[in-house]
Amino acid sequence: MSYSEFIKCFPKYNFLKPLFDKNLIPYKTWDKGEVICRCNRELDSLYFFTSGRGRAYRGLNNGKEVIYCLYSGKEIAGDVEFLIDTGTTCNIVSSGNLSGFRVKKSIIDEKIYNQLFNLLAKEVAYKFVTNSSSTTIKLGYKLEERVAYYVLYEYVDSVYLMEELAGLLGTTYRHLSRVFKKFNDEELLRLDNKKITILNRRELERLSSVIKEEFYD
C-alpha cells in the first residue's frame, strides 16, 4: 500500500508526502483479535486506518465493556493523545483485517507537527460533537427507538457481532437480543445468520422518527 492509497482516504494530509517518500510510514494489517493499543499506556504513533474492522473500547473492572467507536472504514486514532499529553483512553483491537498507516511521532518535524496539530484539532472537535450526540441518543431514547434508527439509517451489512452492536447502542447483548426478537415476532425485520432484512419500513420509521427529527433532519 502506498501514498496514493493513503491520500485517497485522507486528502487533507498531503503534507505527509515527504515522509512517505522516505518510506517512513509503514502500512499494516492487523488480524482479528490483534491489539493496536491498550488503555492507559503511552501512545507513540498516530494511526490512519483505511479498511477492515476494529473497535475502540474500554473494559471495566466489573466485567462490562463500553464501546467508544466501531471502525469500518477510514478513521484516525491517536489524535487526542497527539494534542495533549495523556495516556490512551481505550483499547483498540482489530475485529478483522483492520488495515492502515502508522505515523510515529518521532519522525515528525516542527513544520509537519504544526499542520498535523491544526487538522487533528478539528478532527477531535468533530469527534466531540459526534460523541455528544451519540451519548445523548444512548441516554435519552429507548432501546427500541435506537435499534430502529440503527437498522434504517446506519446498518450497511452484517459487519458487526451482536456484542459489538450492543456496545455501540449502549446496551447489553441480552437486552439487544430481546429487542431483535420482538421486532422479528412483530415482523418489522428478519434477522437471519447475522443479516438484517427490513420487512416493515414504515413502522421502523415511526419508531425512530423521534431520533431522526432531533439529530439528523
Add this chain to the structure above:
Amino acid sequence: MSYSEFIKCFPKYNFLKPLFDKNLIPYKTWDKGEVICRCNRELDSLYFFTSGRGRAYRGLNNGKEVIYCLYSGKEIAGDVEFLIDTGTTCNIVSSGNLSGFRVKKSIIDEKIYNQLFNLLAKEVAYKFVTNSSSTTIKLGYKLEERVAYYVLYEYVDSVYLMEELAGLLGTTYRHLSRVFKKFNDEELLRLDNKKITILNRRELERLSSVIKEEFYD
C-alpha cells in the same frame, strides 16, 4: 471585573491582554434562567466563566433533558464551535449568578487567533477525555455506585438541584430520589434541605470503589 480577575482564572490566556486594554471584553452576570446560548445556533463568541452556576444541556423532543456539563467555577464555553464551523450542540443557561467574560470572534486578529486555536484545541481534547470517562461511568456502572462516588468525591456543597444532579449522573429525578431514599433508610447518608451529610463513609467507599479504582487511582 477586570483583566486581573480574568488572568487569575485563566493564566494561560494572558495574550488576550491587549483586548482587555481596549475594553473589548465585557464582563457579565446572567441571572437564574437567563439563556447564554441555544442549541443549533451560530455562536459568535467564546465565554470564559469565572463564577456562579450554569448548565449545558440538550432538551430532547421526547421531553427529556440530557445534561452535558454543570458549571460551578471557571470554565470555557464555545471552544468546540471556535475550532470547527458547527452550530451549538447544547443550550447554556444560568442556574444562578453565572458570571464571566465574553470574547467576540470578530475582535480577534490572526496572531491571537492562532494562540487561541492552540490552547482551545487542548481544552477540547481534555474535555473529550473527561466526557469519555463520564459517559463510560454512566453506561458501565450501577446508579448506586455512581451516587456513592459523587457524594464522596465530587459533592462540595448543596449547589445543584436534584434534577440537575440526576442529569449529571445520567438518570431521572425519580430514579435518583429512590437511591437517596434507600441510602437514607440504610443510614449511609442524610439528605436534609438539599444538604447531604455522610453517615457511613466506609459503606459508601465500598460501593464506589469499583469506579474509583478504574478511573481515579
